[in-house]
Structure formats: structure tokens, C-alpha cells
Amino acid sequence: MTLGNRAVVLGGSVAGLCAAGALAPYFDEVLVLERDVLPEGAAHRRGVPQSKHPHFLLNSGRRAIDELFPGFEDDLIAAGGLHLMPSMDAAYLERSGWSSRKQSSMTMVYSTRILIERVLRDKARQVPNILIREGVSVTGIATTGAGTAQGRVTGVTFSTATDGVERCEADLVVDAMGRGSSVSDWLAAAGWPETPAQTLDAKVTYTSRWYDLPSPEDRPESWWWQHLVVMPTQDKEAHPAEHEFLVNFFPVEDNRALACMGSWSIDMPRTPEGFVAAAERVRTPLFAATMARCEPHSEVHLTRSTGNKWRRYDRLAPAPSGIVFIGDAICAFNPFYAQGISSAAGSALLLRAWLQSATALDRGFFQGFLAQQRKALKVPWNMAMARDRGYECATGTETLPAWQRRILAALTWPAFNLITGAAREDEVIDEHFARVFNLDESLGDMMRSPRVLAGLLRYQVSSALGRTKVPFGFDAQQDPPATDWTPPGPDLASTPAGAATGRTR
CATH class of the missing domain: 3.50.50.60 (FAD/NAD(P)-binding domain)
Known part of the structure; x- marks a missing residue:
């Protein structure tokens, strides 16, 4: 009708x-x-x-578009979009070192x-x-x-x-x-x-540059990953400003990747020379080394409307x-x-x-x-x-009193570390966290789950006793290890086209 x-x-x-x-x-x-x-x-x-x-085209978004326009996801992949499993195809630098590689319940489609x-x-x-x-x-x-x-x-x-x-x-x-x-x-x-x-403006600025990747046969054997992520440092000691950057080397269609660096209230590079120099000062040499093996495809693009x-x-x-x-x-x-x-x-x-x-x-x-x-x-x-209110530089109607902001800032990283650490060991928490990341579930609903709370407590105790099952914190100055730490047994998710497989590469 x-x-x-x-x-x-x-x-x-x-x-x-x-x-x-x-x-x-x-x-x-x-x-x-x-x-x-x-x-x-x-x-x-x-x-x-x-x-x-x-x-990032989150799972909730790609499903919604596919319902509105049936066949959208298939057409996007046919046009060059990459269907990957981030936990297997991405190298994550969190806290003090590289995270472990293992299968999970979440896949994503990467494209421009x-x-x-x-x-x-x-x-x-x-x-x-x-x-x-x-x-x-x-x-x-x-x-x-x-x-x-x-x-x-x-x-x-x-x-x-x-x-x-x-x-x-x-x-x-x-x-x-x-x-x-x-x-x-x-x-x-x-x-x-x-x-x-x-309104809330946390003064986020980010800068990106497009690169042509080497052909697959010309890439180093250590490049098991397709997506590289460097999280901001949690170190309270003095460090270069670039250690505060959130960094992505983001794979897209046509054998290209977008190198991106962003920060909260830090001046970002605008020129190719400044971009390369800043990349050399982030928390791992892998980011700059990867860019050096690729061919620049664009100028540097900067955005502040965030x-x-x-x-x-x-x-x-x-x-x-x-x-x-x-x-x-x-x-x-x-x-x-x-x-x-x-x-x-x-x-x-x-x-x-x-x-x-x-x-x-x-x-x-x-x-x-x-x-x-x-x-x-x-x-x-x-x-x-939950994240932007913790920054002193934030302005707008939703800013917090200083004492509340300090509490939020102090709790954000420990809470994030607890959830991501537990997700490496607990399939249920991993599934809930993937749903939160993909806007299929609120963080509040996740934290009201008795099973999630029990899993977080169990991980906290195991971590304190040194009895965690999945290693973490591999040296950031070295290449991320390729070992697959997925527990033996059925795969947690059916491997999509293009996803990494095997225990070690």
C-alpha cells in the first residue's frame, strides 16, 4: 500500500x-x-x-543496507570490497605490545x-x-x-x-x-x-594518505596481516606526542591501503614529508616500514570536522x-x-x-x-x-565537571583492557563485545549480563594469578607474530573469503 x-x-x-x-x-x-x-x-x-x-562498514550497517537493497554486500565484494575476519587478518598493537591472533565471531567488509x-x-x-x-x-x-x-x-x-x-x-x-x-x-x-x-567536540583531528600496495608476491613473508592498528599509548611516562595517535593501515579495493593517523587535540601533519616523519615516531616501526614499501597514491588529507x-x-x-x-x-x-x-x-x-x-x-x-x-x-x-567526555580538551553541552571527567578518564583504559583481555579467552564475552562494536547491542546491556560479569571476574582472577591461556603483549618493536592461538576444535566462525586460515604462517 x-x-x-x-x-x-x-x-x-x-x-x-x-x-x-x-x-x-x-x-x-x-x-x-x-x-x-x-x-x-x-x-x-x-x-x-x-x-x-x-x-568501517560495521556489521549492523552492512546488514541494514543489504535489507534495504538486497544484494548490496555481494555487489560490494564483487566490486573489490574485502571480506575479512579482523581477529585473524589484522595486527593490533594494544597496551604495551601486539595482541594475539585468533579466530572470532566477527567478520567485516573493508572498502573505500x-x-x-x-x-x-x-x-x-x-x-x-x-x-x-x-x-x-x-x-x-x-x-x-x-x-x-x-x-x-x-x-x-x-x-x-x-x-x-x-x-x-x-x-x-x-x-x-x-x-x-x-x-x-x-x-x-x-x-x-x-x-x-x-554537542561534544573532543578536538579530534586525523590525517590520511592513500598507498598502492606491493603485489602479493613482492610482500615480505611477515605480512600475514592485511589491516594494521596501533592504539594510543597508555604509558603515563614522558613519550613522543605520536605515541598518542590512533593509527590505521586500512586495506581497501584495488590493492590499496589508507594510512591514517588521528589524535585528540594534537596538531597533525599536513604535508607528505610531515606525514612520513610522524609515522616514524609512532609506537611501532612497522607502520613507517610498511608505508616505505608502498607507493604513495595521494596527497595528505586532513579533517577536523569531528x-x-x-x-x-x-x-x-x-x-x-x-x-x-x-x-x-x-x-x-x-x-x-x-x-x-x-x-x-x-x-x-x-x-x-x-x-x-x-x-x-x-x-x-x-x-x-x-x-x-x-x-x-x-x-x-x-x-x-563514554570516551570523548574523558578529555580535558572537550567542549560542548555534554562536558563533565572536572572531577567526573578525571574519574571517567581514569576508568576508561582499565575497563577497555579488561573487556578486550577477557574477550581473548572467553567466547561469550567476545561475541558480546563484537555486538557492541557493531552497534547490535549497547554497552550497558552487555555489562548487565550475569554471564559477562562472571567471565570478566574469572579473567581478572586468572590474570592476577598469571594463568591466562592466550599470550599477550608481544614486542612492539618486532613484527607481530603470525601464530594462530585459536583453541583446538570447531572454528568460532566460518572463515569468509579472503580470511586467513591455518595455525601458523
């Missing part, structure tokens, strides 16, 4: 395309308005500056943001009633009864380089214009109250009908935590579920959707707050 003649989506990036997929079964026409002229292939464009940095968008565009263009108009600048919204209980968004205005200003009526409008969306300002100008917002911001449309009294908000347009996260794409796809999937059960797009529909979306957004939001 269709719920209207036309739905209009503002923005043709991941959030907008996911929203279009959710809307298509319930409207005669879904019109996507995109400011950029979209490339035919996988290419960067002005409206997505983040595309030059690594993007531009490939994700290209595959999504291809899938959307196959849906007959989705129309994408490019080179369009949205200039405002049309409303009726603004600021009242009957207030509703009824359409949008937009302009093109050739046709001037146009007005488009819509039964439903979706704001997917990202962090820079002006919709909240347009609502206030029309007569609704100013939209309250929660603050957390949640526009609380659910707190407007009254909230407008006729419009919903998806992705960064409603809740933008510190990109370090890789939550943006998956959160947007999850909101789009939730929208589809509400449309499926709706009989009319009345006020109850929009209030109910906002309330349910708020619950879903709390999971990634609280995860971002």
Missing part, C-alpha cells in the same frame, strides 16, 4: 540513498535532490570530504567510502520509482501551520544552474543533508522553536510532521568510532518498518518514529560520550 504520491530526500549520500530505499515501496515517486553532480564510478566529490579517510557510495547508487538507480536529480541546491522548506500541533512540512524549494528556483510538494520529506544541514534553521524561521542540540552533535527534534514541542531526519542531519558522531554509516542505515531501516505498519502519515506517525529513533541513537551516542 502506498502512503503518498511523492517523498523527497534531501541529499544523495549514504544516508539519503538508504532513506530512498526505505521509502520506495510506499510512495509512487521518491525524488532524491543532490547538490553534487554524481560520478559514474567510485570517485571523490565535494560533498563528501570524509571519503578520503578510512570507513567512494566504492560504498558507487554500489549504493547503482542499486538505487535500479529501483524504478527512485529518481535522483543532481546539481540541485535545496534552498528552503514549505510549511503549513508552523509551530502548532498541526504544523507540517509540505515540500521544499530548490534551485539549479539552468532552471532557477522550483518548488516541489511532498507527502514526506527526509533531511539527509549531513552535519551542515540548514533544516533546523528553516524550521525556526517558519515558526517552530529553535531545535535544542547536544564533533558529536545530536539535534534533538524529539524535544521540540510540538515537533513538525511531514519530515524525518536521517544520518548526520540528526546525529553526527566523532568519525573515529565508525558509527555514522551504520547509524544512518539503521535509522533508514527503522523508517521502513514504521512505514510498513502505518495507515496514515499523521502526527502520531512522526512522533512515534522520533521516539523510537531516539532509543536507537542512544546506543552509538553513549559509546561516543
Whole structure:
């Protein structure tokens, strides 16, 4: 059953395309308005500056997109995306040394943001009633009864380089214009109250450079890994600033990788020379040595637009009908935590579920959707707050009093070490932690599980007695060991295409 003649989506990036997929079964026409002229292939464009940095497609996100556009994951892998098991295919430097390599329950698909968008565009263009108009600048919204209980968004205005200003009526409008969306300002100008917002900016800056990898036969035998991760130091003694960096050497399609360094409130390199020099000072020589064996494919790209911001449309009294908000347009996260794409796809999937059960797009529909979306957004939001609130440099409405911030900062690393250490030894904790990382479960729900609490206590005791089963802390100045420490018996997860196998390589 269709719920209207036309739905209009503002923005043709991941959030907008996911929203279009959710809307298509319930409207005669879904019109996507995109400011950029979209490339035919996988290419960067002005409206997505983040595309030059690594993007994790979390399991919850890839499943949500696959439900909205069946076959998306298969098409992404066919186009070059890598289906890997991080615990086997990634080398992790945590605390004082390399983590052990072992099978786990989690797999991931690695690719560039531009490939994700290209595959999504291809899938959307196959849906007959989705129309994408490019080179369009949205200039405002049309409303009726603004600021009242009957207030509703009824359409949008937009302009093109050739046709001037146009007005488009819509039964439903979706704001997917990202962090820079002006919709909240347009609502206030029309007569609704100013939209309250929660903010926290931990001054994260990160810098990336693309590299062509050596051919497989030209790589060192020690390169059993495909993904390299260096966590920030936990050392309280004096150390180089680069030891505070979160580092990734992130594999993508076309035999390439993205080298990325990021930090909280530290100046990051902007030039190729500075990038290489900084890489040589991180906690392991492997990062710089790996880059030296590769061929640079790009200049250095730096990003500072990393603050957390949640526009609380659910707190407007009254909230407008006729419009919903998806992705960064409603809740933008510190990109370090890789939550943006998956959160947007999850909101789009939730929208589809509400449309499926709706009989009319009345006020109850929009209030109910906002309330349910708020619950879903709390999971990634609280995860971002749990880390970023601990930094003295953080600013915004969600900062903590100094004494609370110091307590949070003091507890964050010990709690993380306990959970990741226990996950190496306990399959149940490993599965729960993978679900938390992939936004399938909240950290609070995980920590309320009696089985998880018992496992954490058991690991704490075993660690104190020196009786842990899986070794940890291999010398960071040496190559990470290739030994597979998976306990004998059935695999914890069926090995995906491209995942490492075998006990030692």
C-alpha cells in the first residue's frame, strides 16, 4: 500500500540513498535532490570530504543496507570490497605490545567510502520509482501551520544552474543533508522553536594518505596481516606526542591501503614529508616500514570536522510532521568510532518498518518514529560520550565537571583492557563485545549480563594469578607474530573469503 504520491530526500549520500530505499515501496515517486553532480564510478566529490579517510562498514550497517537493497554486500565484494575476519587478518598493537591472533565471531567488509557510495547508487538507480536529480541546491522548506500541533512540512524549494528556483510538494520529506544541514534553521524561521542540540567536540583531528600496495608476491613473508592498528599509548611516562595517535593501515579495493593517523587535540601533519616523519615516531616501526614499501597514491588529507552533535527534534514541542531526519542531519558522531554509516542505515531501516505498519502519515506517525529513533541513537551516542567526555580538551553541552571527567578518564583504559583481555579467552564475552562494536547491542546491556560479569571476574582472577591461556603483549618493536592461538576444535566462525586460515604462517 502506498502512503503518498511523492517523498523527497534531501541529499544523495549514504544516508539519503538508504532513506530512498526505505521509502520506495510506499510512495509512487521518491525524488532524491543532490547538490553534487554524481560520478559514474567510485570517485571523490565535494560533498563528501570524509571519503578520503578510512570507513568501517560495521556489521549492523552492512546488514541494514543489504535489507534495504538486497544484494548490496555481494555487489560490494564483487566490486573489490574485502571480506575479512579482523581477529585473524589484522595486527593490533594494544597496551604495551601486539595482541594475539585468533579466530572470532566477527567478520567485516573493508572498502573505500567512494566504492560504498558507487554500489549504493547503482542499486538505487535500479529501483524504478527512485529518481535522483543532481546539481540541485535545496534552498528552503514549505510549511503549513508552523509551530502548532498541526504544523507540517509540505515540500521544499530548490534551485539549479539552468532552471532557477522550483518548488516541489511532498507527502514526506527526509533531511539527509549531513552535519551542515540548514533544516533546523528553516524550521525556526517558519515558526517552530529553535531545535535544542547536544554537542561534544573532543578536538579530534586525523590525517590520511592513500598507498598502492606491493603485489602479493613482492610482500615480505611477515605480512600475514592485511589491516594494521596501533592504539594510543597508555604509558603515563614522558613519550613522543605520536605515541598518542590512533593509527590505521586500512586495506581497501584495488590493492590499496589508507594510512591514517588521528589524535585528540594534537596538531597533525599536513604535508607528505610531515606525514612520513610522524609515522616514524609512532609506537611501532612497522607502520613507517610498511608505508616505505608502498607507493604513495595521494596527497595528505586532513579533517577536523569531528564533533558529536545530536539535534534533538524529539524535544521540540510540538515537533513538525511531514519530515524525518536521517544520518548526520540528526546525529553526527566523532568519525573515529565508525558509527555514522551504520547509524544512518539503521535509522533508514527503522523508517521502513514504521512505514510498513502505518495507515496514515499523521502526527502520531512522526512522533512515534522520533521516539523510537531516539532509543536507537542512544546506543552509538553513549559509546561516543563514554570516551570523548574523558578529555580535558572537550567542549560542548555534554562536558563533565572536572572531577567526573578525571574519574571517567581514569576508568576508561582499565575497563577497555579488561573487556578486550577477557574477550581473548572467553567466547561469550567476545561475541558480546563484537555486538557492541557493531552497534547490535549497547554497552550497558552487555555489562548487565550475569554471564559477562562472571567471565570478566574469572579473567581478572586468572590474570592476577598469571594463568591466562592466550599470550599477550608481544614486542612492539618486532613484527607481530603470525601464530594462530585459536583453541583446538570447531572454528568460532566460518572463515569468509579472503580470511586467513591455518595455525601458523
